[in-house]
Amino acid sequence: MAAVTVTHSAGAPGRGRPVPAAGGGDRSAETWKRHIVRQLKHRDLNQHHLFQDLIRFYSQLLEKSSLAKGMLSCSARRPSCDSISSLLHQNNLLRTTTGELAYQVVELQQQIKIKECFLEEQHARLLQVERRWAGASDERRELQERVERVQEENGALKMEYDGLLELQRAAETRLREEKVRGGHLLEDMIHLKQQAAARMNSRNERRSRAREANLQKELQSAARSKVTVDSSSAPTSRSTSPKNGNDTESTERGHARLFRSASATSPRILTSIRGLFHRKRRGHSVSSLEEDLMCPTGICLSARVPRRALQVLEAHEQGINAVRFSCSSDLLATGGTDRVIKLWEVRAGSLTHRGTLDGSTEGVTCVEFDPTGSRVLAASYDKSALLWRLEESVPKLTLTGHSRKVTAARFSGLHQVVTGSADRTIRLWDLHRAACVQVAEVASYCSDLVCSENCVISGHYDCKIRVWDTRSVSCFQELPAQGKVTSLDISSDQRQLLSCCRDDCLQLVDLRRRSSERVCFRAEGFKCGSDSTKAIISPDGCFLAAGSADGAVYIWNVSTGNLETCLPDKHSSSISAVSWSLSGQYVVSVDKSRLAVLWSDI
Structure with a gap:
């Protein structure tokens, strides 16, 4: 029979009986007793279930042994006819019972072997599962170590990323500042170029006005001046007759008309004025006057194949x-x-x-x-x-x-x-x-x-x-x-x-x-x-x-x-x-x- 384990509360002074706590002794004792009774009943149920077949077989064995003892005591005395017949009947019953018991023993042995085989399989599976569990534990340990390493690397990368992010933000800030500075410089450069262009335009205008003023003065002076022809330099006629005198006078008048004073309608003056205004109109052009004159383009009559x-x-x-x-x-x-x-x-x-x-x-x-x-x-x-x-x-x-x-x-x-x-x-x-x-x-x-x-x-x-x-x-x-x-x-x-x-x-x-x-x-x-x-x-x-x-x-x-x-x-x-x-x-x-x-x- 299995022993009953009784757990004493910590600090109990005696054995087998708990010391009631202050203020609740009776209630604690009743609780302890009920606990012991429940444990005994639970043990009895478990043991009864396990030994039920063994008790039954043991009872049958006791009956057979008592029957065998009775038969032996009868055989020691002189047997009578009734006793002999009863003895034979008992012997037959014993054989039958013994055979049944032997058959049951064989069946039980087979069941035991089957249970043992099943138990061995369970043990083998248990060992296999334990090995797999050990391998899984090792893998889990390795994975945990890898996770820790990866977390450490991620932490380092996170720190590096934060540093790079700060550098990138600083670079973006500098880039924005440089763009603003570049915009200001571009505006300043454009402003300076505009000022230079304005100065150049003003200088060109002053030069144009000065050329116009000089040309106007030249025109006025040319208009005021008169060209006279010396009569001594006029050609004379070979004839000395009086009728040629009129011819001489007409010739002199013709020469005088050829050398009349210059006016604003002179073709040369018109050409000069036209050229002046043409240059003024082209003041802002990217092409010069010479560029407008197309140079003659040569024509190739026969190209030479290079060798x-x-x-x-x-x-x-x-x-x-x-x-x-x-x-x-x-x-x-x-x-x-x-x-x-x-x-x-x-x-x-x-x-x-x-x-x-x-x-x-x-x-x-x-x-x-x-x-x-x-x-x-x-x-x-x-x-x-x-x-x-x-x-x-x-x-x-x-x-x-x-x-x-x-x-x-x-x-x-x-x-x-x-x-x-x-x-x-x-x-x-x-x-x-x-x-x-x-x-x-x-x-x-x-x-x-x-x-x-x-x-x-x-x-x-x-x-x-x-x-x-x-x-x-x-x-x-x-x-x-x-x-x-x-x-x-x-x-x-x-x-x-x-x-x-x-x-x-x-x-x-x-x-x-x-x-x-x-x-x-x-x-x-x-x-x-x-x-x-x-x-x-x-x-x-x-x-x-x-x-x-x-x-x-x-x-x-x-x-x-x-x-x-x-x-x-x-x-x-x-x-x-x-x-x-x-x-x-x-x-x-x-x-x-x-x-x-x-x-x-x-």
């Missing part, structure tokens, strides 16, 4: 993007990513540096001479186009208004400029006012453009060439291209349009025809090196020239459509632009590695 390189030089400190001959063919302009334009004189088959034009804050993308050859126009990555005079190294005019880099800038006349930009706009500028007068929205990136009579032709990255009417700012024709357009060029007679595309093909379009018939020019080895590769038409319109990514210059014959020649081995990188002199004698090619090569057939 060899006359000169190879490093023209810039960085890659060269554009090159252009002037109308006189004795001056060359190159522009590159080093933000300057360099002018070169072409003399006796060599290039001589003449000057440098500064003012662009970023790389130059396009260079153009005006029809007189006295001004240079350039497009720049700094979202502007700049205009220089050849005798000045700083730009005379800066055209700003595009929101992205300007990729092309062309003269549409002496006093008009057209620009194309990556912001998908084409703008027409008036140089008299230095302002944009027309804006055309385009659906694609504008890579290059050329100007013709009353129209502008632009090439775009969406494989289209658009023709614009400058009078109505509308696109009235679209020509398809086989690839992304990198450059455009128009012949000197404005009849043929050349386009270079990224599909390594040159296309020649006859602008006189409304149909979109195109002639394609390809060559083995020719590859368009970039999105801004420039191709040109020779001055006589008989040849096409373009630079390849392998550093060779390819020249095609327009009439045959075949490759005329290939000029290799002088450039070590992709050729970006080619220019053909208007005289037809020279070709210049430039590349991304700062080299410029002068070619000729000499």
